[in-house]
Amino acid sequence: MVAIAYSVAFEGLEARLVEVQCSAAPGLPGFAIVGLPDKAVSEARERVRAAFGALSIAMPNKRLTVNLSPADLPKEGSHFDLAIALAVLAALEIVPADELGRCVCLGELALDGRLVGVAGALPAAMAAAEDDRALICPRACGPEAAWVDAVPVIAPATLREVVDHLTDRHPQGRATPGVIGSAPPVGCLSEVKGQERAKRALEIAAAGRHHLLMVGPPGAGKSMLAARLPGLLPPLSPVEALETSMIHSLAGTLEDGGISRRAPFCEPHHTASMAAIVGGGRGAKPGQISLAHNGVLFLDEFPEFPRQVLETLRQPIETGEVVVARANAHVRYPCRFLLVAAANPCRCGHLADAALACARAPNCGADYMGKISGPLMDRFDLRLEVPAVGFMDLELPAGGETSAQVAARVAAARAVQARRFVDKPRLRANADASGALLDEIAAPDDKGRALIHRAAERLGLTARGYHRILRTARTIADLDDSVRVHSHHLAEAISYRLPFVAGG
Incomplete structure (x- = not known):
């Protein structure tokens, strides 16, 4: 038998x-x-x-x-x-x-x-x-x-x-679903003293899922800012929650059997291998970029990651999925994530301070940031310098907008994008728009068109950089509750594309 x-x-x-x-x-x-x-x-x-x-x-x-x-x-x-x-x-x-x-x-x-x-x-x-x-x-x-x-x-x-x-001797009842996972406590944005420009960049990144690179000296608050990003993101939709939970289920990291509505936040160490970041190993398991699907992937000490690992991020950033090909496995994982990277300006971290900089300045800055290739740098919508915070600022009382206030604006901007892409299920944020659709939704006014043309010539923008500025400007306009992209929206978007000393 x-x-x-x-x-x-x-x-x-x-x-x-x-x-x-x-x-x-x-x-x-x-x-x-x-x-x-x-x-x-x-x-x-x-x-x-x-x-x-x-x-x-x-x-x-x-x-x-x-x-x-x-x-x-x-x-x-x-x-x-x-x-x-x-x-x-x-x-x-x-x-x-x-x-x-x-x-x-x-x-x-x-x-x-x-x-x-x-x-x-x-x-x-x-x-x-x-x-x-x-x-x-x-x-x-x-x-x-x-x-x-x-x-x-x-x-x-x-x-x-x-x-x-x-055998019907003692039939079992059906299992009941686990509880919806509660969001872990996240620090409030109001606890960050100073860095108003960085806070604004976080809001724009969260609203349109734009990739963000922060460069500044040690202790400027880059990691502190990134850790508060989950508090700005809206809860996952049911479809997004199911997608994300399936990946975490396969990786064995789903907590207490509950579908989570919170956006994942992954922060691998810079010693992580390529298989750990992209996926692979035994059974071609999902990597950190897939575990961060519909959430945030935070890479601290960005230039310290092996260059081979960093270069593998280029295609997943563009396509939103990664194919892990092995001799006995060929699997595809979704990886639509918001990449936030933080870096010191040089190895010693004090490139801008002549009293603290090493003897190799400014060449050490070019060498250190040169670990980030030009094509990868071009994929960051927002590139931001985070200056050091003076000790006098640290003595000021905590204040400013709370994470809840900023999150409300982010949620309103995401709702606008949801209505905009309602008949395009593969598009969920402005960062996903491209081609004719991007030209339609982010068409600037006459002043804005003249401004971005001048910026493209002076900054030597690539086609990718040009389109990323349009996407960012569209998100800024959504935060401003503006139907049209105006010149001041483009000016702010362009201000986040000023070049760093980067490698090629």
């Missing part, structure tokens, strides 16, 4: 259905798993044996062969344990094969028969819904998977509970 259970194999965000076929045939006792299993899948034999022992089920004196079909698709991860165990139980006629065939199974087995939580429950639930099947997963994964209300989600704690459910 051949019994069949179902599980999934992950290819990027896609969960592909896998048939777990088990044959119990006469012959020398043995337990083989075939179908391109990795080490974790092959070791499922021992976990299944031990879990059966905990249930007082003896392994039969037969040759058990488990095939994971399609056999040419690599199978990775311990989440196949539950499907393998249930396929064996169905082949031994302990659980009904017809009931098992209506389920997708996901979960790792502990040696005592407990079900251990695994990554990817949310994409697995989506795949089960598309195939019109129920999902059986560990209790720890139930709140996460239950957000897909189109599929019945059963989340038992042990293998015994799964057997009791499938």
Whole structure:
């Protein structure tokens, strides 16, 4: 008899259905798993044996062969344990094969028969819904998977509970969705003393999802400003929350099984590898740029990142997705993020202060910023110098606009953009607009057109730089509640494109 259970194999965000076929045939006792299993899948034999022992089920004196079909698709991860165990139980006629065939199974087995939580429950639930099947997963994964209300989600704690459910001895109820994640506390913008121009740049970046580069001496407040950016961003829409949560589910970083409405904020260290930033490694997992999808990617000490890593950001910034190609994997992840980078002007950090600058100034500034290539620098919509804050300013009482006040203006500008792109679902912010659509929505008045033409000639703007100024000006006009882009909107946008000493 051949019994069949179902599980999934992950290819990027896609969960592909896998048939777990088990044959119990006469012959020398043995337990083989075939179908391109990795080490974790092959070791499922021992976990299944031990879990059966905990249930007082003896392994039969037969040759058990488990095939994971399609056999040419690599199978990775311990989440196949539950499907393998249930396929064996169905082949031994302990659980009904017809009931098992209506389920997708996901979960790792502990040696005592407990079900251990695994990554990817949310994409697995989506795949089960598309195939019109129920999902059986560990209790720890139930709140996460239950957000897909189109599929019945059963989340038992042990293998015994799964057997009791499938044999109708003790049916399990449907899992309930987890709570919506609450936003972590974020510092208020009013706590930042001085730096009014930097605060304005943060508001523009948040309103139109424009990439921002801040350059200034150590202690100027660059990291402090970036840390307050999540407090300016509006909550994710339901579609954005589902997209982001699926990526975090696959990476195993979804907290407490709850769909999060807060925009993610990722800040990898500058020693992070290319696979950690872009994605890859074992199983071609999503990287930091995908984990920051619909949120913020903050790269502090920007020139300290390896240049090869920085250059890989150029294509994802433009396309909003990244393709991780490996010999045995070719997967695509979305990565529409707001890039915020912070850098010192030189290695010592005091290029503008003759009393503190090193002996190599000003050449050290050119060498240090030269680590950022011209094409990458061109992709920043806002390039801002953040000056040092005087100690007299630090003694002033906290004041100025709060994050809530700025966030209200940002939300109003985002609402304008949502209405503007209502019939274009792939466009969600002004930073996404291009081509004829950009020419239509950001067409300047006569004074503005003359101004940007003069700026293009004097600053030597590339076509990309020209269009990024138009996008930024459109966002400034939205914050100003202006239907038309005027010359003062363009003037402010141009002021954020003044060149730094950068490499080529």
